[in-house]
Amino acid sequence: MSAKKSHKFYGHGIPRVKPEDLGGKLIVVEGADGSGRSTQIVELVNWLETSGRPTVQVGLKRSTLVSEELEKAQHGNVLSRTTLSLFYATDFADQLGNIIIPALKAGFIVLADRYIYTLMARDLVRGMDEKWLKNLYGIAPVPDAVFYLSVEPEELVQRNLSKNATLDYWESGMDLGLSREVFDSFLKYQGAMGEAFRQLQKTYKFEIVDANRSVSAVNKELRKKISAVLEE
Amino acid sequence: MKTFAEMNFPGRLIAVEGLDGSGKSTQIYLLKRWLEAEGIKVYFSEWNSSELVKSATSKGKKRELLTPTTFSLIHATDFADRYERHLVPLLRAGYIVLCDRYVFTAFARDVTRGCPPDWVRGNYSFACAPDLTMFFKADLEVSLNRILEGRPKLKFFEAGMDLRLSTDPYESFKIFQGRILEQYMAMSKEFNFVVMDANENVEKQQVLVRKLVSEKIDLKKFKRRSPLPLPPSLAGDHLEKEESEDKAA
Numbered sequence: 001m002s003a004k005k006s007h008k009f010y011g012h013g014i015p016r017v018k019p020e021d022l023g024g025k026l027i028v029v030e031g032a033d034g035s036g037r038s039t040q041i042v043e044l045v046n047w048l049e050t051s052g053r054p055t056v057q058v059g060l061k062r063s064t065l066v067s068e069e070l071e072k073a074q075h076g077n078v079l080s081r082t083t084l085s086l087f088y089a090t091d092f093a094d095q096l097g098n099i100i101i102p103a104l105k106a107g108f109i110v111l112a113d114r115y116i117y118t119l120m121a122r123d124l125v126r127g128m129d130e131k132w133l134k135n136l137y138g139i140a141p142v143p144d145a146v147f148y149l150s151v152e153p154e155e156l157v158q159r160n161l162s163k164n165a166t167l168d169y170w171e172s173g174m175d176l177g178l179s180r181e182v183f184d185s186f187l188k189y190q191g192a193m194g195e196a197f198r199q200l201q202k203t204y205k206f207e208i209v210d211a212n213r214s215v216s217a218v219n220k221e222l223r224k225k226i227s228a229v230l231e232e
Numbered sequence: 233m234k235t236f237a238e239m240n241f242p243g244r245l246i247a248v249e250g251l252d253g254s255g256k257s258t259q260i261y262l263l264k265r266w267l268e269a270e271g272i273k274v275y276f277s278e279w280n281s282s283e284l285v286k287s288a289t290s291k292g293k294k295r296e297l298l299t300p301t302t303f304s305l306i307h308a309t310d311f312a313d314r315y316e317r318h319l320v321p322l323l324r325a326g327y328i329v330l331c332d333r334y335v336f337t338a339f340a341r342d343v344t345r346g347c348p349p350d351w352v353r354g355n356y357s358f359a360c361a362p363d364l365t366m367f368f369k370a371d372l373e374v375s376l377n378r379i380l381e382g383r384p385k386l387k388f389f390e391a392g393m394d395l396r397l398s399t400d401p402y403e404s405f406k407i408f409q410g411r412i413l414e415q416y417m418a419m420s421k422e423f424n425f426v427v428m429d430a431n432e433n434v435e436k437q438q439v440l441v442r443k444l445v446s447e448k449i450d451l452k453k454f455k456r457r458s459p460l461p462l463p464p465s466l467a468g469d470h471l472e473k474e475e476s477e478d479k480a481a
Contacts, residue, residue, distance in 0.1 A: 015300045015346030065297055066306070069288040079284065080316030082358050086309040087285070090302055097299040135354035139301055 007104065010116075011138015014093075017101055019141070024104040026141055027226060028115040028206070030197070031149030032190055033171045034159035035211050036218060040149065041113050043219050044226065048109055053230070056103045059113035063094035074170065081126055088119050089136055096139065104141070109230075116140045117148075117204060121196035125189070126176065145229045146206030147222060148197055153190035155212055157183070233361040233423070236323055241360070243323030244449050247334035249416065250368035251409050252390070253378035254430045255437070259368065260332050262438045263445065267328060272454045275322050279333035282313040293389050300345035303389065307338055308355050315359055328454050335359055336423060340415035344408065345395060364448045365423060366441065370430035372410055380405075 007022040029044075031037040041057065048055045061067050070087050073079045079087065103110050116137040123133055151159070160167055169175075172182050173189025201208065207225065211218050236245050246263070248256040260276070267274040280289065289306050292298045298306070322329055335356040342352045370378075380386075380402065388394065391401040392408025420427060426444060428437060445451070 012348040012351045015348075065292050065302060066288040069284065073284050079313065083284075083309055083312040083316055086305060086312050086355070090288075090305040090309055093299070093301045093305050094297070097301060098297075132354065132357060135351060135357075138351060 007144075008142045009138065010140050010142055011135060013141075014097065014101075014139050022101065022104040022141060023107045024109060025145075025230060026100065026104060026110045026112065026143040027229065028112040028117075028143045028146040029149065029222075030114055030117050030146060030206065031211060032151065032156055032193060033168060034156040034163070035149040035151045036159075036215055037113060037149055039215055040219055040222060041111055043215070044111060044222060047223060048111075053109050054107075055109045055111060056099060057111050057113060058095045058099050060088070060118065061091055063091040064098070065094040066091050081123075081128065085119070085123050085128060085133075085136075092116065092119065092137075093139060096141075100141070112143070115143065115146065117146070117197065117200050117206065120200060121193055124196045124199065125173070125192045144232070145225065146204065147225070148201070148206050148208050149211035149218065150194070150197075150208050151211045153187045153194070156190055157186060160186075233357075233359075235361045235363045237363050239360050241323045242326040243329060244363045244454070245319070245323060245329045245331060245334075245360070246364045246366070246445065246449075247331040247336070247362040248366050248368060249333060249336050249425070250430060251370070251372075251375045251413055251416075253375035254368040254370045255378075255434065256366075256368040256430070257332050258434060259366075259428075259437055259441055260330050262434075263441055264330055266442055267330075267445075267451075270451065271456055272451060273325075273327045273456055274330060274454075275318065275327050276330045276332070277314050277318060279331075279337055280307060280310055282310045284313055285310040293387065296388055296394070298389065298394070300342065300347050300394070303345060303394075304338065304342040304347050304352060304355070307342075311335065311338070311356070312358070326454060328449070328451075331362065334362055334365065336365070336416065336419065336425075339419060340412045343415055344392070344411045361423065364445065365425050366428050366444070367416060367420060367425040368428045368430035368437075372406075372413060374431055376406055376409065 006020045007026070008019055013019060029037050029041055045055055045057065061070055066087060070091055073084070073087065100110050100112075120130075120133045120137065124130060157167070160171070167182050167186045169182075171189075172186035173192070174182060174185055176185075176189065178188045179185040209218060209221060236243060248260045250256040264274055264276050285306060289310065292302065292306060319329055319331075338356060339349070339352055343349050386401045386405050391405040393401060393404050395404070395408060397407045398404040416425075419425075428440065430437065
């Protein structure tokens with residue numbers, strides 16, 4: 001792979017890791033449940049691996065360290081805001097230290113199914129301090145590309161219901177008390193999340209991809225943009 | 233960093249800090265017993281004790297899975313859980329909260345592990361400062377001996393083995409504790425630590441602790457208005473009941 005080494009961290013980074021040792025490529029796909037994120041990632045992994053590029057995947061709530069505990073805590077809805085936020089940050093940091101960093105050092109392509117932006121957007125919507133979040137996630141390497149799959153809340157509702165026949169408690173922001181009815185809450189919450197992403201976009205400069213379109217149309221656009229990144 | 237008093241909390245928070253083996257836990261336990269006997273609303277909280285986070289922490293430690301970053305974050309999560317669910321509501325309700333270790337433990341340890349000081353402090357910036365922080369300072373040799381005599385098998389992270397300071401756990405522990413002590417001393421002024429001579433005998437130290445606490449905090453404001461319910465075995469006993477009400481008055 002022609003990838004030149006060197007990445008940057010958003011902030012302080014992590015101890016004993018030099019950003020100049022990080023090669024490979026870090027590519028992030030963001031978007032709500034129902035934005036087609038996971039489908040796109042499966043397609044992208046197929047495409048990358050068949051073209052001979054070593055690829056690893058990471059995502060939220062997948063760490064060895066805390067994923068089980070996080071799942072359990074969310075189920076009982078017992079954690080307060082800062083606690084949940086730090087718990088997610090721990091989950092991210094575990095995958096960062098044990099998967100992302102070693103993979104980048106080895107020159108792999110890391111495909112992240114969501115990254116710090118979802119975590120930050122969720123917390124911003126819940127009134128957490130942006131400065132605090134920026135400091136916390138200063139441990140994250142700056143990706144080579146970030147794609148935000150943008151879908152209108154009305155379309156997200158349709159996709160989620162046709163897939164699961166129900167709306168997820170957290171993806172509907174039911175903990176916020178926006179509405180007693182999950183349908184209304186979902187629309188309001190996803191609207192607010194879209195707003196938070198647009199706010200973050202100003203700082204973090206990710207590309208907004210119109211994902212109201214078909215899977216193949218979106219995938220075509222992603223491949224084109226990723227190809228350009230890989231050639232850098 | 234403002235104290236709980238400065239933030240107009242009705243309650244007050246007292247923290248003890250120090251190296252393992254400095255005797256701080258004994259001192260805060262004796263303080264708690266005294267305050268309880270005085271009929272004061274008191275709550276005790278220990279570092280690294282949140283039920284929710286515990287299984288993750290112990291898994292991480294057992295399998296030696298933790299990096300300096302995850303070590304720091306998992307303890308911050310533990311602290312936040314206790315802070316949001318217990319400390320804040322209790323302090324709002326006018327309790328005296330006693331903490332065996334507070335954010336300064338993280339400031340000292342995580343920085344010794346290589347985490348950037350600003351990052352660690354920023355993560356804990358949601359927490360108010362204690363109204364009184366007592367730092368138990370024993371000679372390094374004294375603390376080391378207390379720990380090494382009583383509990384000869386040192387755990388991996390406890391000994392700072394993740395820092396690769398030495399392949400010998402005892403040697404590693406000594407270097408690690410020495411560095412933590414340096415970090416503590418460097419922040420002592422900034423955070424108004426009251427430095428206690430932990431080489432002194434336990435009873436004498438406790439006299440001083442109680443004196444400090446009663447000078448700093450107007451304890452009679454924190455008494456329970458109604459006595460605690462009696463345990464069932466005493467509930468029918470008229471004499472006992474009167475006695476305990478007298479004490480509380």
